[in-house]
Amino acid sequence: MSIAMRIPAVSHAPIEREVAPEQSERKRRSRWHRLGWTGFEALGVLILLAVVALAGPELWRWGALEQHMDALLQNPSAAHPLGTDEFGRDILARLLLGARWSLAGAAVICGGTSLLGFFIAALALSGGGKTDAIIGRIIEAMMALPGLVTALAFASILGASFVNLLFALIITSWPWYARTYRALLLKERSALYVESAVAAGAGHWRVLLRHVLPNIIGPAAVLATANFGAVILNLAGLSFLGLGMQPPTPEWGEMINEAARYFEDYPWQMIAPGLCIAATVLSINLLGDGLRDVADPRTR
Amino acid sequence: MMAYLLQRVLGALSVLLVLSVVAFGLYALTPGDPAVVLLEASGIHSPPREAIVAKRAELHLDDPLPVQYINWLAGAVHGDFGRSFRSYTPVAELYLSRIGATALLACVSTVLSLFLALPLGILAAYHRGRIADRLAQIVVALGGSMPGFWIGLLLILLFAVQLRWLPAFGSPTPSGIVLPAIVLAVANIAVLTRLTRSSVLDVLSQEFVMVAHAKGLSGRAVTFRHVLRNTYIPLLTVLGLVFANLMVGTAVVEYVFSWPGIGRLAVDSALLRDQPVVVGFTIAGGLIFTTMNLLVDVGIATLDPRVRSL
Numbered sequence: 090m091s092i093a094m095r096i097p098a099v100s101h102a103p104i105e106r107e108v109a110p111e112q113s114e115r116k117r118r119s120r121w122h123r124l125g126w127t128g129f130e131a132l133g134v135l136i137l138l139a140v141v142a143l144a145g146p147e148l149w150r151w152g153a154l155e156q157h158m159d160a161l162l163q164n165p166s167a168a169h170p171l172g173t174d175e176f177g178r179d180i181l182a183r184l185l186l187g188a189r190w191s192l193a194g195a196a197v198i199c200g201g202t203s204l205l206g207f208f209i210a211a212l213a214l215s216g217g218g219k220t221d222a223i224i225g226r227i228i229e230a231m232m233a234l235p236g237l238v239t240a241l242a243f244a245s246i247l248g249a250s251f252v253n254l255l256f257a258l259i260i261t262s263w264p265w266y267a268r269t270y271r272a273l274l275l276k277e278r279s280a281l282y283v284e285s286a287v288a289a290g291a292g293h294w295r296v297l298l299r300h301v302l303p304n305i306i307g308p309a310a311v312l313a314t315a316n317f318g319a320v321i322l323n324l325a326g327l328s329f330l331g332l333g334m335q336p337p338t339p340e341w342g343e344m345i346n347e348a349a350r351y352f353e354d355y356p357w358q359m360i361a362p363g364l365c366i367a368a369t370v371l372s373i374n375l376l377g378d379g380l381r382d383v384a385d386p387r388t389r
Numbered sequence: 390m391m392a393y394l395l396q397r398v399l400g401a402l403s404v405l406l407v408l409s410v411v412a413f414g415l416y417a418l419t420p421g422d423p424a425v426v427l428l429e430a431s432g433i434h435s436p437p438r439e440a441i442v443a444k445r446a447e448l449h450l451d452d453p454l455p456v457q458y459i460n461w462l463a464g465a466v467h468g469d470f471g472r473s474f475r476s477y478t479p480v481a482e483l484y485l486s487r488i489g490a491t492a493l494l495a496c497v498s499t500v501l502s503l504f505l506a507l508p509l510g511i512l513a514a515y516h517r518g519r520i521a522d523r524l525a526q527i528v529v530a531l532g533g534s535m536p537g538f539w540i541g542l543l544l545i546l547l548f549a550v551q552l553r554w555l556p557a558f559g560s561p562t563p564s565g566i567v568l569p570a571i572v573l574a575v576a577n578i579a580v581l582t583r584l585t586r587s588s589v590l591d592v593l594s595q596e597f598v599m600v601a602h603a604k605g606l607s608g609r610a611v612t613f614r615h616v617l618r619n620t621y622i623p624l625l626t627v628l629g630l631v632f633a634n635l636m637v638g639t640a641v642v643e644y645v646f647s648w649p650g651i652g653r654l655a656v657d658s659a660l661l662r663d664q665p666v667v668v669g670f671t672i673a674g675g676l677i678f679t680t681m682n683l684l685v686d687v688g689i690a691t692l693d694p695r696v697r698s699l
Contacts, residue, residue: 229400230407233682235637235674238655239411242671245659246418318534325536326641330656345539349645352542353550363539371534 128379131372138369142192145185153178153186153339162355171361175351176337180358183339184365190340191366194255194333195321199313201259206266207309211297213267214274225271231264237323244332251340254333258323262316269312273305280304311384315377318370325366341366390690397686401679408675409465412668413458416471419664423474424448430477470672471665473658480669484651488673490561491643491650495635498570499628502577509578510585511617514593525582532579541572541645559646569646573639577631584627588620595619622693629685636681637674 146153151169157177165172171180213224243257274297277283282304286296327333328342329349336347341362348358424444428436436444445451449460464470470480513525548568549557559569592598593616601611640652647653655670657663690696 226403227407230404231411233404233675233678234408234411234671235634235678238637238640238674239671241640241655241659242415242667245662245667246415246420246664248420249660322534322536326538329536329538330641330644331660342536345536345542349542352546356546359539359542363536363543366539367531367535371530374530374534 127375128382131375131379134368134372135376138188138372139192141185142188146182146189149179149182149185151179151182153182154337155179155182162351164355165357172355172357174347174358178337180361183344184341184361187339187341187344187362188365190251190334190338191321191324191342192369194251194324194340195317197255198258198262198320198324199317201255202263202266202316203309203313205259205263207270207302209263209267210270210274213271214278215293215297224267228264228267228271231261232268236261237326240323241327241330241332244327249332249335251328251334251338254324254327258320258327262320265316266312270305270309273308274301277301277304308384311377311380314373314380318373318377321366321370321373393690393696394687397683401683404679404682405675408672408679409462410458412465412672412675413461415668415671416461416665417454417457419668422450423665424450426474427472427477430472430474432477465672470669473666474663475658475661475666480665483654483666484669484673487649487651487654490648491636491639491652493561494559494566494569494573494639494643494648494650495632497566498573498577498635499632501570502574502581502631503628505574506578506581507585510582511589511612513582513586514589517590522586525586529579529583532575532582535575537572537576538641538645540575541568541642544568544572545645557646559643559648561649569639569642569648572642572645573635577635580627580631581624584623585620588623589616592616592619622689625688625692626685629681629688633678633681636677637670640670 151157155178157173157179159177161173161177162175163169163173163177169179169181171184173179174183209224209228213221213228216224240254240257240261243260244254247253247257278301282300283296286300291300324333325342325345328340329346331343331346334340334343336343344362345359348355348362352359422441422445424441425436427448428440428444433440449457452460468481472479473483476483509521509525509528513522516522545557545568548555555567556565559565598611598615601615602608606614637652639648639650640656642648643650643652644656651670651673655667658666658670
């Protein structure tokens, strides 16, 4: 979907050899050190964000849909720390509930694309050479199409709703996942444990789901994390256009869409959800970089 | 070279075939009766039954889907992508009249991001681990995390509303293009800086650079004649993609700045449920992508003989 995913990873193996031997000895204890400080900090921010998204709307004194007719379009105050919108709804309450929808939406897209990609890759490899070749060509061709544009068309034709937007984004971004999963599955297929499982009489899908899947879950998680930030941005962009979550339910992109009408006089309404998106995506990208270093130190 | 070229062209054709299936599938998914909507768009309100039947026959809507697909494909090859549900204008005409504005914005933005990203990436690679590198990493991290439409709104707020230096509405004039071009450049600067840095680092670690230094060439000669020349190819690949992405990926930013390009046409049509025009955007985007990919492949093969033999 994004350009970043199309760039082949360039390795710097020769440079990494600068590490002194005794140092690498000391650091060999755990490969998690490669997550780095920024990686751990990003993970902390994300855990905090998840807690806030889960508990925040229940704990905060205002509800996201409550309208306060005596407090329309207010600037930040003690009662409403981030101010109120044109219906007198508390912006902070909307941000908190919006976090739920934005994060859950992106998680559903990442999960859905991973599943679809995995099953298509599995299908390609189970069907024999000809099926594999045909599916491979389709994957390549789908990757050469502008995914976001196709998603826009899908979402528009299905009708503007959150669920339809999630569906449109899943249906247009599986090829990247399918290609990676195909490569992962190909590597595992010749592994000894697969041969022994087959020899023990396990069926094709049983080997795939019970034995191979747990072995590729690590790289799969790295891939999904690396893509999560781009998914949040795409979701926010299409929601901002009005193709996603419909008012009055808050979602970060939808909040910017609503706030854009008043942003010249009440910019804070538009700035706050954007800051949330940027901070979330930044944390996820840093975590993704860290996880990639943990999984494969050569790509640093 | 010919064999390589032929292989690339065949690859592009297979992409176009998948594109046609996707585009036709989108048409077929369109809710409602296209015949009624089109008759109303052409000015006939509550059309009589006979007119609808005639229109359905004209559009071949009663044929089985595979037959419809063949007919549609035959029309598409001749540039017939249907008519707008709202204005009854042919879709191809709508896109051709607006593609110039998008191309202008994409060119300006690509050049802008190159001018900023190349020096930053090279500097970061040469000063690996030091301040310039840290700075570049911050630019990369921030540029890749902010939603473009939000940066656009912030820039409008600062430069158009507060300072009144530039117009809030984008237009193909020198002052009107500044803000949208900057917004689109931000994300690309992140991608290009990261790529320049890693490809320069990759080249720097190779033996021929050491040889060039060993035979006594000045640092500048090594940089310009040996190092940078070898970073062209990954850069060119991505540059082609960046440009193609800008041509089709500007929709949200064009919408923010009311830029009269193809992206805004698609978004406006999507919001008004003018499906043929929206599907037209998928086709236009697919054509632009495929053409750019093909051009990049041919360009690289011309520059680097090693690629041709693959």
